[in-house]
Amino acid sequence: MAVKLLDLVEQNNELKPKFLKKFEEILDNGQFILGKEVEVFERHIAQYLSCTYALGVSSGTDALLLALMALNINPEDEVICPAYTFFASAGCISRLGAIPVFVDVDYDNFCISVTDVEKKVTNKTKAVIGVHLFGQACQCEGILDLCSKYNLFFIEDCAQALGAKRKEKMVGTFGSIGCFSFFPSKNLGGFGDSGLVCTNDEALYKKMRILRTHGMDPKYFHQKIGGNFRIDALQAALLNIKLLEMNKYIEKRRKNAEYYDFHLKNLDGIYIKLPKEDNGNYHTWNQYTIKVLGGQRDKLKQFLQAQEIGCEIYYPVPLDKQKCFFPQSGSAIVSKKLSSEALSIPIYPELKTEQLETVVNALYDFFK
Numbered sequence: 268m269a270v271k272l273l274d275l276v277e278q279n280n281e282l283k284p285k286f287l288k289k290f291e292e293i294l295d296n297g298q299f300i301l302g303k304e305v306e307v308f309e310r311h312i313a314q315y316l317s318c319t320y321a322l323g324v325s326s327g328t329d330a331l332l333l334a335l336m337a338l339n340i341n342p343e344d345e346v347i348c349p350a351y352t353f354f355a356s357a358g359c360i361s362r363l364g365a366i367p368v369f370v371d372v373d374y375d376n377f378c379i380s381v382t383d384v385e386k387k388v389t390n391k392t393k394a395v396i397g398v399h400l401f402g403q404a405c406q407c408e409g410i411l412d413l414c415s416k417y418n419l420f421f422i423e424d425c426a427q428a429l430g431a432k433r434k435e436k437m438v439g440t441f442g443s444i445g446c447f448s449f450f451p452s453k454n455l456g457g458f459g460d461s462g463l464v465c466t467n468d469e470a471l472y473k474k475m476r477i478l479r480t481h482g483m484d485p486k487y488f489h490q491k492i493g494g495n496f497r498i499d500a501l502q503a504a505l506l507n508i509k510l511l512e513m514n515k516y517i518e519k520r521r522k523n524a525e526y527y528d529f530h531l532k533n534l535d536g537i538y539i540k541l542p543k544e545d546n547g548n549y550h551t552w553n554q555y556t557i558k559v560l561g562g563q564r565d566k567l568k569q570f571l572q573a574q575e576i577g578c579e580i581y582y583p584v585p586l587d588k589q590k591c592f593f594p595q596s597g598s599a600i601v602s603k604k605l606s607s608e609a610l611s612i613p614i615y616p617e618l619k620t621e622q623l624e625t626v627v628n629a630l631y632d633f634f635k
C-alpha cells in the first residue's frame with residue numbers, strides 16, 4: 268500500500284461545499300485583497316491564540332521579515348537563529364543586511380539550545396529567533412530569561428507549530444512577535460502561500476499593519492518603507508473555515524504519533540530514536556521525525572521510497588553549512604549530526620490505520 272508523506276485531498280474534500288460557497292461569495296463581492304474576510308480571520312485566529320492582535324500576511328517568510336522590520340533590525344545587527352531549521356528563519360535576517368548568528372540545537376527535541384544562545388550573545392545582538400520545530404515548542408522560558416538579561420527581542424518562528432502549547436500557553440505569545448505560515452504542508456494548510464504575525468503589543472501591531480502595505484498611512488503617504496505583505500481575502504476566508512477544524516487535526520496527528528510511539532518502541536534506542544514530547548509541551552506533530560542510527564538513514568529512505576512510502580529529510584544541510592551564508596565561524600555539531608540522521612515519516616491527520624501499519628511494518632522489515 269502506497270503511503271504519501273502528505274495528502275491534503277481528503278481533508279479539503281470534506282470541506283469542499285463550504286469552500287465553494289465562500290469562493291462564490293467572494294467572486295460576487297469582488298473584494299480580493301484584505302477587507303472584511305481578512306479581518307474576520309484575524310479576529311478568529313487571535314482568539315484561538317489567546318493573543319490581542321493578529322495580522323494576515325503573504326507568507327511565513329514575509330511574517331518573519333515583517334517582524335524583523337517592525338523591531339528595527341538594521342544592517343550589522345546580529346540576530347541569533349538555530350542552525351537546524353528551514354532556510355527562511357535565517358534568510359530574512361540577511362535580507363535586512365543584518366547578520367544571522369547560528370546556534371546549535373538540542374539533540375533530543377531538535378530545538379534551539381538555550382546554553383548555546385548565551386554563548387553567542389555579543390553587544391551587537393538585537394534579537395533571538397526561536398523556532399518551534401516540527402510542531403513542538405522550544406524552551407521559551409530559557410530564551411525569555413536571556414532576552415531580558417541582555418535586552419533582546421524574542422521572535423517566535425511558529426511556522427510548523429500553530430496550536431502548540433507550552434505549559435498551557437500557545438506558541439506565538441511568548442515573545443514580542445509570533446510568525447506563522449499557512450503553506451499547504453503546515454498544520455493549517457492553505458491554498459497557496461500565506462502567513463500571519465501575532466503580538467500583544469499595540470504599537471508593534473500598528474507598525475506591522477502599516478508596513479504590510481508599503482508603509483502607507485494614510486493612503487499614498489508613506490511613513491516607512493514597507494512592502495507588499497498582504498494576504499488575499501480568498502485565502503483568509505478559506506483558512507477561517509479550516510481553523511474551526513484545527514484542534515481535530517492536531518488531535519489526529521497526536522493519535523498517529525502515539526501509534527508510532529507504541530508500535531516502534533522495539534526499535535527505539537537500538538536502530539532508531541523516536542521523537543519525544545518535552546515535559547509541559549503540547550506537541551502538534553507537524554512532522555514525526557525519527558533519528559536513524561548507525562549511518563543507515565539514506566538507505567532507509569531509499570528502502571521506504573522503493574515501497575512508495577513517503578519520507579523526507581528535514582534538513583539535509585544545517586544553515587551554518589549553506590553556501591549563501593559563507594563564511595561562518597564556529598560549527599553547530601548537533602545540527603550536523605541531525606542532518607545525517609533525521610527522517611520524517613507520514614503523520615498527516617487522515618492517515619488510515621492500515622497505512623500507519625504499512626509504515627511500521629516497512630521499518631521492521633528494514634531492520635530485521
Ligand SMILES: *Cc1c(COP(=O)(O)O)cnc(C)c1O
Nearest residue numbers: 326327328353355356426448450
Ligand atoms: C515553512 C517555514 C517557514 C516559511 O514559511 P512560508 O510560508 O513557506 O514562507 C519559515 N520557518 C519555518 C520553520 C518553516 O517551516
